[in-house]
Amino acid sequence: MARRVVRKPTKVLMDLDARKATILKAVVVEHIDTAQPVGSSAVAASADLDVSSATVRSEMVALEREGYLAQPHTSAGRIPTDKGYRYFVDHLQSGVLGAVQQQQVKEFFASVRGEVEEVLEQTSTLLSQMTSYTSVVVGASHAHATxxxxxxxxxxxxxxxxxxxxxxxxxxxxxxxxxxxxxxxxxxxxxxxxxxxxxxxxxxxxxxxxxxxxxxxxxxxxxxxxxxAQQPVMEGEQVFIGGSSRVAEVFDGVETVRQVLAILEQELLVVSLVQDILDQGLSVAIGSEHGFEPLATCALIVAPVTIDGVPAGAVGLLGPTRMKYREAMAAAEVVSARLSRHFAGADDRG
Amino acid sequence: MARRVVRKPTKVLMDLDARKATILKAVVVEHIDTAQPVGSSAVAASADLDVSSATVRSEMVALEREGYLAQPHTSAGRIPTDKGYRYFVDHLQSGVLGAVQQQQVKEFFASVRGEVEEVLEQTSTLLSQMTSYTSVVVGASHAHATxxxxxxxxxxxxxxxxxxxxxxxxxxxxxxxxxxxxxxxxxxxxxxxxxxxxxxxxxxxxxxxxxxxxxxxxxxxxxxxxxxAQQPVMEGEQVFIGGSSRVAEVFDGVETVRQVLAILEQELLVVSLVQDILDQGLSVAIGSEHGFEPLATCALIVAPVTIDGVPAGAVGLLGPTRMKYREAMAAAEVVSARLSRHFAGADDRG
DNA sequence: GTTAGCACTCGGTAGAATTGACTGCTAACA
DNA sequence: TGTTAGCAGTCAATTCTACCGAGTGCTAAC
Structure with missing residues (x-):
């Protein structure tokens, strides 16, 4: 099923000293918030750094040389590269899902009823509403059921x-x-x-x-x-996509929107993408990391669903690379955990 | 299920003399083609009309007064109103589906295999590919099956x-x-x-x-x-939407795209919309005719599917009001007819 | 190693001028 | 009476210009 290979993010030797890390973080956070290139003075002002913008500038040159940042044009600020986002996700994030949302998920699973398909469908709607990104919920095949x-x-x-x-x-x-x-x-x-x-x-x-x-x-x-004659895997897998209209909110440029929608239409492709990422043990694929050109400006967050330890599907969130990783990842994790529990637990079952 | 009422297009007393009709037709055809307001001289040149642009102009004033045309602003050409499109669709269209496409549909149904759901799903993809509009295929509920x-x-x-x-x-x-x-x-x-x-x-x-x-x-x-406990109707109905990415091609303005996508997400809404139109015996609802505000810039073409004369679903096409009615309507009709035959006929059955 | 200062770059914007695709009107014409 | 040429007027779209300002890289001083 692995139609393409996920490029494994180079883990080693990428360690930034504290100040570079702080600057990178500031750039990422600010750019996620504003969608604009971030300048040195903005960073100098925001971060808990006591240095001047000039210092920040020279650090930024270094960060750019090392591939964490990029400059759209000469007189603009910096934006994070995929590598920059990756470092951010791996080292600089913190915090968990807000209590309100925790509660929302809890209530959802306490009240949801019906067959598996309906639960999965509604889960995808929930995820999308919580995060305002497009969600993907994959239900496992029953290849191994008796x-x-x-x-x-x-x-x-x-x-x-x-x-x-x-x-x-x-x-x-x-x-x-x-x-x-x-x-x-x-x-x-x-x-x-x-x-x-x-x-x-x-x-x-x-x-x-x-x-x-x-x-x-x-x-x-x-x-x-x-x-x-059924395909050993895949066949019988179910895909539920929630909030596809979010695509139009979250990406800019009609052409990008069209491309992303076109990909979401090919459900098998989406499944194999999610599967690939999961196989690599990743929880998020950023930009070109999944090696799938048309989604180069996207990030895809995934979280596995298991029943009694056995893989039984996955939930995912699709957004732009400048997505709100912390919240989205937290949402995906909480929902996948609850979903796992829902199917394993004493709740009604389909 | 009729959550809203389809406004019946006023049939009577709308008869245009031959010249007005020709002019209206020219405006509609041109505007569908170019998406631009159409000026009097363009009409005078194109149509098989031997009058000057000045004459066309005065006719256009009349057509505007009667509600068939509108002017975006003073110094622009005219664009058709919903009423103008309606007249066009009812009186001025001609021609059928091209032989190539006829053949395509025929081959599709000759080779399609599998359960009903798969056939419907693939049919929606076919329709969308043929027309480059977003398609809707509704499979009937089994409320009356034994x-x-x-x-x-x-x-x-x-x-x-x-x-x-x-x-x-x-x-x-x-x-x-x-x-x-x-x-x-x-x-x-x-x-x-x-x-x-x-x-x-x-x-x-x-x-x-x-x-x-x-x-x-x-x-x-x-x-x-x-x-x-199942709902008498609706419940158990299946909706397949094909080519949702077409929305991004065919409508302009990200906000419009978002709105249309958001509507397509609510499948029940789509079903009831299609049903309403069908109930009125229409084959196309233009602009505000379906009385559903968010789709005011859309036209929705529908064609019923029947098995042995019994309603068994419908196919639909969703596009902008300036869509290619002739081709799209022909496609919907041919596909619905073939689909009906497919289910009734000796082909394999799900 | 850090900083202030400075010259430079370049995208974005605001305004003015221009263009051109239209119209509506009017007066002449068949 | 219906048709037409001609003309003045309107207004969106385009182009041009000037300018602003955010942000950089570099350098010299601390």
Missing amino acids: ILSVQLVNLDAHHHLLVTVFSDGSVVKHSLTPSYAATPKEVMEASRQLNALLINTSLATRVQVPSRRDHEADLVREAVSILH | ILSVQLVNLDAHHHLLVTVFSDGSVVKHSLTPSYAATPKEVMEASRQLNALLINTSLATRVQVPSRRDHEADLVREAVSILH
């Missing part, structure tokens, strides 16, 4: 519906459209056999299918092969 | 899954989380009773539930009430 029940339902002579219930509470349907006409009786018998064959197996388990050449056996064989 | 099979599956003592298969091929699941612990045997027996009770009924049919006070009867009662 089958609780298989049922073949007769629509008409040539159309049957294979309904499979998994131990994770998911239900999947497939159509069977054999060329021969099967009687209701044959369908029912095939259904019985399928149950006997598949119950308590997972999709990864190969089973012994009957080799007879009658309608029942044919139905059974076809049903089994359809079920097992 | 139940083919009900099954209660045991997840654990307190979690059961109610899986219902309808005659239209849809499958719906609901969670049951009784406070008492039911044995697998009780669950199975309840499942059997549910089947006996509900098969061949529709959701509108009231059924006689057992009044005993044991676990089985309790389960049956709860299952029946959950099923019947």
Whole structure:
């Protein structure tokens, strides 16, 4: 699934002395706030630094040389590079989610009801509302769940519906459209056999299918092969995108908006992106770190969802590189934790 | 569901003489093409009219007085009003879908496979690609379908899954989380009773539930009430939106884009909008005709999907009022017709 | 190592002048 | 009476200019 490789942020040897760090932090914070390049005097004034703007200036030259800052044009202030944001995220952030929001999440999960899909959908709306960024919620595939029940339902002579219930509470349907006409009786018998064959197996388990050449056996064989034909991963994964209109608030330039929307439309792409980042053990991919050109001006925050320690999906937030990392990351973490608990816990389950 | 009323376009007494009509048509066509106000000389030159720009001007004054045209400011050309577009759509359009696109639709439906949901989803993508507008595909609710099979599956003592298969091929699941612990045997027996009770009924049919006070009867009662608790309409309807990134191409102004996206996020709203328009027997709602303020700069084209004459959903296209009506309407019609045929026909079915 | 001071750069803005695409009106014309 | 050429007037958009000011890099002094 790893269609592209996440470039691992160079961890080592990037240590800035205290003053450089303070300056970098000031620039990042200010630029996130104002979206404008930040000048030396602004930094000198804001930070708890007791140096003049001239000193800040010479430090900034150094920071620029080392790749943490960039200058849009000669007579402008500095803006952070991806590397600058990365350092900020890794070393200079602090604080947690505000109490109000904590409460909001808590109340949400206390009151949310319904099937898994609805919960995930509403969770994505929640995340988006809390942060005002676009959210992504990925529900895991049931590739590893076991089958609780298989049922073949007769629509008409040539159309049957294979309904499979998994131990994770998911239900999947497939159509069977054999060329021969099967009687209701044959369908029912095939259904019985399928149950006997598949119950308590997972999709990864190969089973012994009957080799007879009658309608029942044919139905059974076809049903089994359809079920097992599913992609081992990915297939059956669910993606919920919340607050796509936020894209238009948060990015500037219609063209950027269009590009980001176009990417969000390709849900498989989004899933693989989230998965890649998660695989690298990152919690946020900044700018070009995810190696996906069209999203070079974006940052993507992810947090895994687990059920009893087993990966079961992820939540994500998509914003511009100058996003409010602290709040957004805190939100993603709190929500993913609560979501994990929700599914594991004694709450109602889908 | 009719949350707002579609204002019926005033049909009567709007008849323009041939020359006014020609001029109006020229203005609409030109403005759709260029997005600019259209001046009298442009009209005089373009149309198959042998009059001077001065004559066109005086006709335009009349058209403006009658509400077909408007002037952004004194020294600008004219742009069509909603009423102007309406007249254009009703009287001045001609032509059908190009052969290439006809072919594209045909090939699409010849090759598309899979469950209903996938077909609808891909159809919405197709429509959007063909027209470069955002598409909406609404799949009908199964409120009137009959139940083919009900099954209660045991997840654990307190979690059961109610899986219902309808005659239209849809499958719906609901969670049951009784406070008492039911044995697998009780669950199975309840499942059997549910089947006996509900098969061949529709959701509108009231059924006689057992009044005993044991676990089985309790389960049956709860299952029946959950099923019947569904909203008579709407619930279970599926909405697929294709090409939302087109919004950013087709509307100008980030704020407009944001608004339209925000509306598309509320799928129920979209459904009711489409339904309202359909109920009025319209195939396109222009500007403020649908009475929904935030979409005042939009036109929404709709075409019903029917299976054997029964309403089964709709397809729609959302664009700016200056959209390419002819092509878009043709596309919507062809696709809805093919889609209807696809579901009715001998193709595979979900 | 730090700072004040200074010359320089360059994007953004405000105003003025200009352009040009229109209109509406009027008077002449078929 | 309907049509047209001609003309004066309007107004958004464009271009130009001048200027401002935020911010830099450099240097000399502390």
